Amino acid sequence: MTDLADCRVAFGEALIDLAGADPRIVALTNDSIGSSNLTEFKQRFPDRLVNVGIAEQNLVGMSAGLAAAGKIPFACSASCFLTARALEQIKVDLAYSRNNVKLCGMSSGMAYGALGATHHSIEDLAWTRAIADLTVIAPADPIETAGAVRAAARMDGPVFLRLSRMPVPAVHAADHAFEVGRAVSLREGSDVTIIAAGVMVSRAIEAADLLASEGISAAVLNCSTIRPIDRESITEAASRGPIVTVEEHTVYGGLGSAVAEVVVSYHPVRMRLLGVPGVFAPTGSPEFLLQHFGLTPEGIRDAARSLVRADRS
Amino acid sequence: MHIYADIIPRLTDQARRIRRTSLQMVHAAGLGHPGGDLSAADILTTLFFHVLRVDPAHPQDPERDRFILSKGHASASLYATLAERGFFPRGQLSTFMKPLADLNGHPARGKVPGIEASTGPLGHGLPIAVGMAIAARMDRAEWRTFVLTGDGELQEGSNWEAIMAAGQFQLDNLTAIVDRNGLQLGDTTERTIGLEPLAERWRTFGWGVVEVDGHDIAGLLQTFEALPVEAGRPTCVIAKTHKGRGVSFIEDRAEWHHRIPTDAELEAALAELDGGAQ
Numbered sequence: 001m002t003d004l005a006d007c008r009v010a011f012g013e014a015l016i017d018l019a020g021a022d023p024r025i026v027a028l029t030n031d032s033i034g035s036s037n038l039t040e041f042k043q044r045f046p047d048r049l050v051n052v053g054i055a056e057q058n059l060v061g062m063s064a065g066l067a068a069a070g071k072i073p074f075a076c077s078a079s080c081f082l083t084a085r086a087l088e089q090i091k092v093d094l095a096y097s098r099n100n101v102k103l104c105g106m107s108s109g110m111a112y113g114a115l116g117a118t119h120h121s122i123e124d125l126a127w128t129r130a131i132a133d134l135t136v137i138a139p140a141d142p143i144e145t146a147g148a149v150r151a152a153a154r155m156d157g158p159v160f161l162r163l164s165r166m167p168v169p170a171v172h173a174a175d176h177a178f179e180v181g182r183a184v185s186l187r188e189g190s191d192v193t194i195i196a197a198g199v200m201v202s203r204a205i206e207a208a209d210l211l212a213s214e215g216i217s218a219a220v221l222n223c224s225t226i227r228p229i230d231r232e233s234i235t236e237a238a239s240r241g242p243i244v245t246v247e248e249h250t251v252y253g254g255l256g257s258a259v260a261e262v263v264v265s266y267h268p269v270r271m272r273l274l275g276v277p278g279v280f281a282p283t284g285s286p287e288f289l290l291q292h293f294g295l296t297p298e299g300i301r302d303a304a305r306s307l308v309r310a311d312r313s
Numbered sequence: 314m315h316i317y318a319d320i321i322p323r324l325t326d327q328a329r330r331i332r333r334t335s336l337q338m339v340h341a342a343g344l345g346h347p348g349g350d351l352s353a354a355d356i357l358t359t360l361f362f363h364v365l366r367v368d369p370a371h372p373q374d375p376e377r378d379r380f381i382l383s384k385g386h387a388s389a390s391l392y393a394t395l396a397e398r399g400f401f402p403r404g405q406l407s408t409f410m411k412p413l414a415d416l417n418g419h420p421a422r423g424k425v426p427g428i429e430a431s432t433g434p435l436g437h438g439l440p441i442a443v444g445m446a447i448a449a450r451m452d453r454a455e456w457r458t459f460v461l462t463g464d465g466e467l468q469e470g471s472n473w474e475a476i477m478a479a480g481q482f483q484l485d486n487l488t489a490i491v492d493r494n495g496l497q498l499g500d501t502t503e504r505t506i507g508l509e510p511l512a513e514r515w516r517t518f519g520w521g522v523v524e525v526d527g528h529d530i531a532g533l534l535q536t537f538e539a540l541p542v543e544a545g546r547p548t549c550v551i552a553k554t555h556k557g558r559g560v561s562f563i564e565d566r567a568e569w570h571h572r573i574p575t576d577a578e579l580e581a582a583l584a585e586l587d588g589g590a591q
Binding site for chain 1: 375
């Protein structure tokens, strides 16, 4: 495919761009200026970056206070700490209180690799998507990341942006217009639909290519907004045939579950949910771990193929 | 104290009314936290009827002082205070905790004018207040932020994250008031997880600290009119209070944290409060 890029670069650039145009935009971080790619933001807007130290509950609570006073805070932290450590603040101070804070969960999924399961964030979609009035977005590439950051800044209400540090290829055209709540069709197909989010989207496209060479026509849907879920696109996909979901997340409660909730209610079809199968990941690089759990083009292909064959038999 | 001679009788009577009303609300709802309501009544009265620069007709005025009740379980006392101050009609108080009412058991931001933060789970108010104080500083605004916490609540670690940050950022536009009644749900704070030396703890985190009698309205007024107590530092007012203050059989008894008065107890409590009126 094309060159690989770290979405945090697009995040940082978009945020600086927005901050230049809107003085309400501020950034907060739990001493993760570098890993949140806020170094340039700090240089450009030193008075608008608050380093709260290693204190995630306070990071989210303070962001709520800033939002209540009219600011648009982007609260940045490794996703594992941001969501797990401050979940009650996310629920109460942001969502229940409707405070206009944008949570930026960096290095989500298993991007921290061999640092271990403590640093993996494979539950964050399940936790955040269970909270009312919280928008949850996992962009797939730099273009969509920039679009999601801009859309989050534009909308009034709390948002969780699940960002990765794993280099990914561009899957969207440079002029792609991101829209909250709308899944994007990246491949047309009639036999099976692969629904993916985040870093798994490019792998889903590769899987569709592998399937095409076997005569299986696979559609690919990038479902980057996990909440509110795009019921229409998912129902339409289900009307065509079986569905494979792919996420760098536990299969308990994440994208696959969100899609299944729509499918069982509106158009039941067979599904396969690919992700981390309810275990803590062993030690290994991010790439090793994705392979370990079959989150590869080949693994997705195999799952899609078996669904299509089961449907045909 | 003669400078307050004209206002103290008025505030004292106001506090008495808030105590009466909050007890009636809790009794009618069959739910609530009378001990904490009565403990905070004089502090709430002093803040809302003299200290806070707020206008009930313009509850969203960007230049208003902000007040957060971090001990959100004292909601009846806060609602009674807001209604007395004119933020919403007194008649609405009878809807306290009724189905679909805006007067939820714990205060919810956006539902009731004057509620600046949703609280209830403990340890949330201070971090939010720190964020507000930073926002005011960023805007070079004059408005101030006040937060009232319980004392048992200070066992929540999130408070100390916020206390450290406020000290670091030298937020002299922020005042935290600790309702230091010494009791929590099950026992005294000191027999549970002790907080003393509380003033020293706040001081070492970079705050200016003053200890006052939390039922002495004149003392509270004097304290709040001299903020910050130390230049360049956030202020902590440790208000020494009695849980259940004003009703002898409720006062200083842990079980009244969330016990509901019977009809006879309510009658006796109101009579005692009215007897205190001059």
